[in-house]
Amino acid sequence: MMTDIPALILASQSPSRAQLLQQAGLKFDIRPALIDEEEVKHAMFGEKAPATDAAVALAEMKAAKISRGDPLALVIGADQILECNGIWFDKPVDLDHASAHLTALRGKTHILANAVCVAKGGSVLWRHVTIARLTLHNFNDAVLDAYLAAAGEAILTSVGAYQFEGIGVQLFSKVEGDFFSILGLPMLPLLDFLRGHHIGLAA
DSSP states (O other): OOSOOOOEEEOOOOHHHHHHHHHTTOOOEEOOOOOOHHHHHHHHHHTTOOHHHHHHHHHHHHHHHHHHHSTTSEEEEEEEEEEETTEEEOOOSSHHHHHHHHHHHTTSEEEEEEEEEEEETTEEEEEEEEEEEEEEOOOOHHHHHHHHHHHGGGGGGSTTSOOTTTGGGGGEEEEESOHHHHHTOOHHHHHHHHHTTTOSTTO
């Protein structure tokens, strides 16, 4: 029996990411990394960097920061950036902002750039990037109001203000991409990496 299995830490306060890991049966700690994400995004957007590059940079910063404080652990960092017509969308701060975001996105296709990495001792060991393309149907204001009333403030933790795994799926007309990545973590590549470090059922 393995006795030197490294601890696993999620460097994120995302409820969705934590739930995905929990449902996969993994044991881990949650230690959100306190970094100025807005400053990083603003700088990279100003440099006309691709959304994927910004997502990777943020994921790596989060994982590396937490891993330096616990050098024997494997630390998962992740980030998503939603881009639509050259605009990057952040998580809405309240339901009014959520309504504005969804109004801007409806009837259009946007991309969701997802990055996840694993760091140990301050160094990134592994990274994975995915891009999903999602199209919202051109719903009317009554549908939007009904969605916001039903979903509530839980959507404030989601970039784009939609709960794809829940009632928010009704807002979409087409989705191209990995389901788990849309929720915040590309689980199959991540689990494959973790198995190589003796974490998971096949360890």
